[in-house]
Amino acid sequence: MIKNIKQKWVTLLILLSFSAVLNAQIDTTFVSAKMNYPDFLSLVSKNNLGYAAEKFNVDMAQANTEASKVFPDPELAVGASDNGQRRMQMGYGFSTELSWTLELGGKRKARINVAKSTAELTKTLLEDYFRNLRAEATLNYLTGLKQKQIFKVQFNSYTILKNIAATDSIRFKLGSITEIDARQSKLEANSMLNDVYQSEADWKSALLELGTMLGNQKADTLYLPSGDLTKFERIFNLNELIVTAQNNRTDLLAALKNKNVAQEVLKLTKANRILDLGLSFGLENASVVTNVVAPTPSSNAVSAGITIPLKFSNRNKGELKAAEYSLQQADVVYKQTELQIQTEVRKAWFAYLTAQKQVKQFDTGLLADAKKLLDGKVYSYKRGETTLLEVLNAQRTYNETQLSYHETLYNYAASLVELEKTAGIWDINF
Numbered sequence: 001m002i003k004n005i006k007q008k009w010v011t012l013l014i015l016l017s018f019s020a021v022l023n024a025q026i027d028t029t030f031v032s033a034k035m036n037y038p039d040f041l042s043l044v045s046k047n048n049l050g051y052a053a054e055k056f057n058v059d060m061a062q063a064n065t066e067a068s069k070v071f072p073d074p075e076l077a078v079g080a081s082d083n084g085q086r087r088m089q090m091g092y093g094f095s096t097e098l099s100w101t102l103e104l105g106g107k108r109k110a111r112i113n114v115a116k117s118t119a120e121l122t123k124t125l126l127e128d129y130f131r132n133l134r135a136e137a138t139l140n141y142l143t144g145l146k147q148k149q150i151f152k153v154q155f156n157s158y159t160i161l162k163n164i165a166a167t168d169s170i171r172f173k174l175g176s177i178t179e180i181d182a183r184q185s186k187l188e189a190n191s192m193l194n195d196v197y198q199s200e201a202d203w204k205s206a207l208l209e210l211g212t213m214l215g216n217q218k219a220d221t222l223y224l225p226s227g228d229l230t231k232f233e234r235i236f237n238l239n240e241l242i243v244t245a246q247n248n249r250t251d252l253l254a255a256l257k258n259k260n261v262a263q264e265v266l267k268l269t270k271a272n273r274i275l276d277l278g279l280s281f282g283l284e285n286a287s288v289v290t291n292v293v294a295p296t297p298s299s300n301a302v303s304a305g306i307t308i309p310l311k312f313s314n315r316n317k318g319e320l321k322a323a324e325y326s327l328q329q330a331d332v333v334y335k336q337t338e339l340q341i342q343t344e345v346r347k348a349w350f351a352y353l354t355a356q357k358q359v360k361q362f363d364t365g366l367l368a369d370a371k372k373l374l375d376g377k378v379y380s381y382k383r384g385e386t387t388l389l390e391v392l393n394a395q396r397t398y399n400e401t402q403l404s405y406h407e408t409l410y411n412y413a414a415s416l417v418e419l420e421k422t423a424g425i426w427d428i429n430f
Contacts, residue, residue, distance in 0.1 A: 034224045037141060037430055040210070044137045045130070047215035054129045061119035068115035071108065074100040083289075091289045091298075097282035099307075105274030114264040121257040128250035135421040137213045138428060139414055144210055144225045146410040147203040153402045154192070154199040157395060160378070161189040164391065167382065181388055188392055227430045229409040232416045233356070238349050241423045245345050248424030252341055255334040262327040269323040273314050278307025341422070348419040355412040362405050370398040 035043075045051065081093035165185040172182035207222040214223065246252065282303040289296035377394040380386040420426055 032222050032224050034226060036226050037138075037428075040141055040214070040223070040225065041134065041137065043214050044133065048133060048137075048213060049215045051130060051133055052215070054126050057122050058119070058126055061115070061122040065112070065115040065119050068111040069108070072101040072103060074098060091287035091296075093284065093286045095282065095284045097280055097303075099278060099280040102277040102279055104276055105271040107268070107271045107274070107276075110264065110268035110271040114261065114268050117257065117261045117264045121254060121261055124250055124254040124257050128254055131250055131421060131424075134426065135417050138417050140206070140209050140213055141225050141227070142229065142410055142413050142417070144203075144206045144223075145227055145229055146406055147199070147206040148225075149229075149406040150403060151196070151199040151203045153399060153406065154196045157399050158189065158192040158196045160374075160395065161185070161192050164378070164381070164388075165189040168388075176384065184388055229406075229413050229430075231430045232413040232428075234352075234416060236349065236352075236419070236423075238346065241349060241419075242342055242345050244425060245341050245423045246338065249341055249422075250424070252334075252337050255330070255337040259327070259330040259334055262323070262330040266320075266323040266327050269320050273311070273320065275309050275311050278309075280305045280307065344422040345419075348415065348422045352412075352415040352419045355408070355415040358408045359412045362408065366401055367405055370394075370401040374398040 075098070077095075077097040077099070079095040081095075083091055083093060165182075165188070168177060168182040168185040171177045172179055204222065207224065210223045210225065211221060216223070280303075282305075284301040284303070286296075286299050286301075288298040374391075374394045374397070377386055377391045381388065381391045417428065420428060
């Protein structure tokens with residue numbers, strides 16, 4: 001008889017367990033699409049809308065380079081005069097003049113150099129944008145993996161408490177425990193279910209962020225990342241990282257190219273202070289004059305001239321000083337960027353070493369010990385040898401240990417991403 005009752009309990013627990021699994025799954029209103037990290041990063045480089053928008057800056061800079069090559073346009077002037085043909089018979093007159101500005105001082109070459117250096121700076125800024133985008137996308141990918149593990153931890157904890165609650169309900173009916181204990185275990189299970197719902201929502205939000213990084217326009221699609229968060233161990237030398245960063249960081253290269261732009265702008269400003277010459281060529285035609293007092297035959301006149309502007313405006317050196325200050329500022333910004341890079345690399349290196357030590361703490365058996373403690377408490381509780389409170393404390397300890405483990409793994413991976421981003425290197429693949 002007792003054997004049959006135990007078999008019924010086991011069957012009931014199994015059914016309740018399956019029921020819990022069905023109730024805590026992601027709803028089917030979303031379409032799931034699995035992907036690995038290399039494919040994800042490739043799609044980011046192709047489909048990210050922010051990156052696509054930044055690429056237009058390069059196109060515009062190249063277009064400006066072409067525009068800087070043009071010469072000043074010539075001007076054509078046409079005129080006509082009536083000297084009193086009908087009343088005094090003095091005839092008509094026509095004039096045509098072609099004028100053109102001859103730029104001196106290498107203005108056109110200076111404009112082209114400014115446009116070219118600006119285009120090079122724009123390309124470097126685009127590379128730096130992708131450096132940051134790649135790191136941000138990787139962190140979002142890692143967040144998706146972390147939230148999945150957190151969801152699993154919460155769901156497994158809920159399953160354990162749900163099974164305990166189901167067992168306690170049966171034990172209460174059999175008179176083994178009081179109604180208060182049965183209600184307490186049921187309450188704890190329902191409370192844990194709320195945590196499951198929250199972790200599920202956080203997981204969905206993380207997956208939706210991946211869709212944003214991919215430029216996904218389909219709001220009902222969830223991209224499911226795959227990968228192992230335990231494959232982020234590297235060995236670095238701090239001094240080598242600093243040297244590598246100074247050689248490879250695109251923002252430092254951008255600061256250097258910004259100095260080049262400031263130098264070219266200063267040259268252009270100086271060239272613009274040199275006067276330009278105006279060249280003109282004209283043709284005038286006067287018709288025959290039939291006036292009896294002073295009859296005159298028709299005539300043609302050709303003229304040519306040079307216009308020399310008086311550059312009194314050169315006495316104002318405000319624009320020249322502004323260009324010189326801009327060059328000095330660019331030099332200071334370059335030095336500041338170089339110093340900032342050294343600081344960032346050191347901070348990222350220390351953060352990575354700290355995260356590495358924290359991960360190794362879990363290799364000493366923290367998770368296994370917490371699991372053994374929980375299993376022992378659950379077993380003792382079913383035998384009536386311990387209280388529900390002790391089981392709940394063991395459950396919370398195990399839960400917190402697992403959550404801490406996955407959070408530490410994420411921080412370890414994230415610190416590597418930050419370190420490689422600051423060092424200007426990238427070998428992450430998992």
